[in-house]
Amino acid sequence: MAEAVARRTVDTATARRWLRDNGVYAAVVLLLVYNLAFTANFATVSNVTTQLVQVAPVVIVALGMAMVIGTEGVDLSVGSVMAIAAALLPLYLGYGLVAGVVTALLAGAVAGLLNGVLVAVVRIQPIVATLALLVGGRGLAIVLVDGQIKDIRNDALLSFGSGDAAGIPYVVWLAAVLSIAVGLLVRYTTFGRRLVAVGDNRSASALAGLPVRRVLIVTYVLSGLLAAVAGIVATARLTASDPSSIGNLYELSAITAVVVGGTSLSGGRVRILGTVMGALLIQLIRATLIKNDLPDSIAQLVQAAIIVLAVYAQRERRAGAA
């Protein structure tokens, strides 16, 4: 009797762990199969391209978010940082493409530095430290461009936004390359290992002599940089800089992608491939519902349910840690 109970507990634990580790892949595959079979006009090149282009900025932001969440933090400011980057871009494009892009990236890095210092040095909870920039950042972005929508008149940037290589849009290439780069960074570099260690146990890492503060600051700077890249991408796609709408609610999409992808909110585990898949899954759900004539509101409800399910699947780890 007791043995049977024990075995069943082990079985549910195993099932949960499987769901946690592979749930996102299974869901993506299931949805793909469903769409290929039942949704009209799904398996067309143009549809696949559209979906990928739409998801690219989310993926880029989510890469940074995954690293931050891996340190047991969160970066709520990414949407506002996108807006700041988008606002600075047209202001400095007059001095050339490089000046515009570098300024936008610098702003992202500075924003990340601010978050990182608040979290690592002043030791403020990440959710509050980054909340301040979420509140203030968008206002700042709007102030920077005087509340106007500025057209982008740089041919190179515009062709980056709309062009493609080998049939795949540049934007998608960029997201793919960044995903691989961040994946390698997390997995195969000293920084990556330290990041995971700090997220797993900050005080133990400090005692072991790891440069905890530096790791945290660099992580937030990377998140800010990636958000700025996403801001540039969104601006190039839109062919205009609209800081009041660019990046709006991206922090939510990014967090969802990361959590659905199996990265633990309690830190110490970063799954980059899972994050990319998580972003794809959300996009797929939206596309599936919309292509089957269900409104966006239902997609939002489904997304909410999926977040809860994904976190529930992760719950066992928290219970084990307690």
Add this chain to the structure above:
Amino acid sequence: MSLVSTVPAQDAAAGTGRRERIAAVVQRSGAYIVLLLMVIVSSFAFDSFATTGNAQNIAIQSSFLAIVALGMTFVILSGGIDLSVGSVFALGGVLAAYGIRWGSLAALLLPLLVCGAIGLLNGVLVAYGRLAPFIVTLATLLGARGLLLVITDEGSITRIIPSDSLLVRAAQGSFLGLGWPVWIAVGLFALGALVLQRTRTGRSVLAIGGSRDAALLMGLPVARRTMLLYLASGLLAGLAGALAAAYSGSGVTIVGVGLELDAIAAVVIGGTLLTGGAGTIGGTLCGVLLLRVIQNVINQIGTLGSSYQSVVSGGFLVVVVVIQAYLSREQRL
């Protein structure tokens, strides 16, 4: 510490004691002092600031946020957070506008029912499901907005609340020069302060926020209390949304975006620790007023766009949390 230990023991103790006292005063009254200074300076700087009309305006603008922030205070005191309040606020407003066809009572009860249910769902998932509050309420933030879009036909309908209905007359009416929403907010804050300071429930909220494990070992009904807090937060956000919709005469779908951040900012500026366990209801009221005075002053300046408001609020939040972090470290030493 090593510096202090070289000083004679007595002096060190006295020094720490004084710094601790200063820290405690700033922690407890910092927001009040800043609010007072700001009001005084603004009164001299702008002729139109210290007028009855402007004060009434600030009061009514503060009341809706204050009601939301009250629920948030309790949730944060218990060591949690409720990100869904902005969406729930908007949903409450739309539901009030939707329910007015069945009369004013229905227009008030419908939002309370649905928003209470969302709060309850948050509470159950956090308290019994042991899921992280941050992520649960993030999900209901999305869900409540989805629900709102369903009701308003994807946001294309703005439902009007007839101006002759009892609800609108109540929301727009005033008593002793102050609007009814202001009185409702004041009443709720008094009740909230009473509950927090004088009841077992209130003290147990602080105990849970201080240390959940210790509260469990003390035999407090941690899960039930936690669930109630999220329920209350949902109810208050729904009530505030319904009142705001009645005040403006329509249920607008785009309101409440970012309201959760304003509420959290007000709570934090009011001196409540985000880690839970310490804070006051009065501080939150002060935080709300401070945010709205900032907004008002920026409007008074006139040449500054409304975007400056969020820049200033954000900057303010940074300053406050940095001071808080240093003060709480001071107290720990």
